[in-house]
Amino acid sequence: MLIDFDSGRNWQQLASLGARAVIFIAEDQSPGRIFFSEKKELTPLQFPCFWLPRSQAEQIFGHLEIRESPQSAHVQLQARSVWQNQLAKNIYALIEGTGPQRGGKNLIIVEAFFDTEEFIVGNSPGADAAASIATLLEVAKTLAGHPRERSVLLVATSGQAQTLAGMRDFVWSIGARSKDLRDQKQHLQKELQAARTNLETLENIVFPLGGTTRDPDRDALIAKAIKQSLDHSVDEVSRQLVQLRLGTQTAETKRLIKQTANRRLIYRRLSWAEGFDRLSDEEDQLFRQLLPKAVARNNMLADDIRRQQQALQSAAGLRDMVRDYQIAAIISLHLSSHGNGIGGFHRGWLYNLKQTVNRTAIYSPLAEILEQAAGPPVGDAAYQDTLRPGHLRTWDSWLLDKPNLGGEVSALAGYLGLSLVTTGDSRAFWGTPGDTVEQVDFQYLDDQTKLAARLVAGITGAGNLSNGNLPRDGFVTVTARANLLLQGELFASYPAGGTTILAYQGTSMFYAMAGESGTFTIKGVADKKNVLDKL
Structure with missing residues (x-):
């Protein structure tokens, strides 16, 4: 249609x-x-x-018009869209401060996202959406040439369209306990060793398996290595059997039902077998067919564990780098090339905070610093005092598009988190094919970049950024496992590797994908002390 x-x-x-x-x-x-x-x-x-x-x-x-007959008699559409588990990257660089003891042990983090949403796959130029990362690069150039007293960590995050996945992962990395990272590392090493043992067992099988004496240790290792693939094969054959029994019963169908039922019984006998040295011809044939599947599955499991180890090693490296610093503030940029200025926000639309969560007093000193650092407007770009909303205008009235903001994540984690956002702009073309270079107002973008640099410089050079109070830490990480209930089983125990998880907290959508072991993790969920919505 x-x-x-x-x-x-x-x-x-x-x-x-x-x-x-x-x-x-x-x-x-x-x-x-x-x-x-x-x-x-x-x-x-x-x-x-x-x-x-x-x-x-x-x-x-051809020419399109409303008509009673079809526009075309036959139309063939081909499309392929699948979820894939990819390891994305955050990019960061540290600019050492000029103060004593590595910048006085104080660290300012400045973050911006470098990717864009795609409503149409492969057709989102993201020109205006790149204003944030472009501004971050200009700020980096200024700070590299004229370092401040405080050290500054510049971060470019990915996954902006997936509910700020990169920012949530970054905040988790800098706040994770060393013990938790060590425990995860040991768990992954144990899982990888088990997968390697399974692969070694399968690759060293030499036929015929029979001998003068049984080898129960070898048979136990083989049974463990093929268990998941064997369970999956039983489930696959059981589903085929159900479909055959529900279909029209003909002589051929009845023959296939008998053949399929016998095949399932052989698979079950393999799962019950105490040894593999005395298999019947039928059992031996299915056993040999099963081995390549088991090798492939254990290889996928090992690859998935290595990918998790790589991500964990990166998180541990970042954690080791920032552990000696006191994080004074985390600034996230959410800028575009149209609007009437820049405002500071510690909340947005990612987390629907309770009405009892009031951070105005916490951010009051920072609001004073920003107002003093902003100075007069730069062209059409002026600083908007949004951190201290009044009765005449609330904070959310400045943002027409109701965006998810990086400052929400850092503030939820108990840091002095702040988003510098272009006000008075709906960002109407972000994520669409229309977000092209022609839509960018370069004059305003240049003025806004200078204003943003002033604000960042004011924060990095100021004294105390807070009155000693920080937002309540409500940053939660959820780890769970997705299992499949196989045909004929009483409990769901088979890992549902590759399952796409869509979880909601309020209207925010959190995506995850289960690994080959069935486990998945969602980082950056709000706890019940900050929001009413459950995951």
Whole structure:
């Protein structure tokens, strides 16, 4: 079905009427993000949606007009979109301070994201969304040439569109306890050694297995190495058997049912076997077919553990670097090239904080510092005193697009976290094909960058940034395991490796993917003392 892109949520009616897919036709080459975000679904839906500008659609289908007959008799659409578990990176650099004892043991962290949201895969230039990382690079150039008394850690984070995944991981890394990191390291080493033992056992199998005496130790190692693959094979055959029994019963079907049931019984006998040296011909045949699957699964498990070890080693390295410092403040940049200035915010729309969470007094000294450092406006870019909201204008009235902000994460973790955000801008093209260089106001961006540099310099050169009080630490990490309930089993014990996890806290969506062992971790969830919503 072809449908106008500015048709709101009318595509749902097409889906309910039996449409298999829809192609959105955009009249404009650069529609705003509101037309994309209004079509988001909170639950997964098997209904492919495609997007084409009208000019390209007319090249394919001809002149588009409302008619009673189909625009085209046959249309074939091909698309492939899958979730993959990838190891993303945060990039950081330390600029040593000029004060005594490595900058007086004080550290200022300045963060910006370097990627962008994609409503259409592979079609999000992200020009205006790059204002934050561009400003961070300019600030880095200034600080490198003229170091301040405090040391400064510059951080470029990834995963901005995945509920600030990079920032949440960074905050977890700098705040993680050394004991927790050591425990995780030891656990991963133990799991990797077990996978290596399984692989060594499988690769050293020499047929025939029979001999003059049984080898119970070898058989126990083999049983352990093939257990997961054997359980999966039993489940696979059981599902085939269920489908056959539910289908039309013919002579051929009955023959297949008998054959499949016998195959399942052989697999079960393999799982019950005390040894593998006296297998029947049928059992030996299935056992040999099972070995490559077991080797592949243990290789995937080992690769997944190595990826986790790499991430853990990186987190431990960052933790070791900042452990000697007292983190005075964490500044996150969320800037664009349109607006009326820069404001400071310690909250946003990632966490729906309780009304009882009042941080105004905590950030009052920092508000004074920012106001003094800002000075007069730079062109059209002026400092907005948003940290001290009044009765006439609340803090959330400055941000039209209701963004998730990095300062929320650092403040939730008990740091003096702050976001410097462009005010008066809805960031209407972020994440869309229309976020091109032509949309960037370079004059305003230059003025805003100078103002942002002033504010960062004011914070890094100021005395006390707080009155001694800090936000309540409510940063929570959730680790769980996803299991599958296999056919014929009483308990869900088979690890659901590769399962995509979508968790909600309020309206915030946290994504994770289960590893080959079935475990997954979500970092940066708010505790019950800060929010009412549960995960």
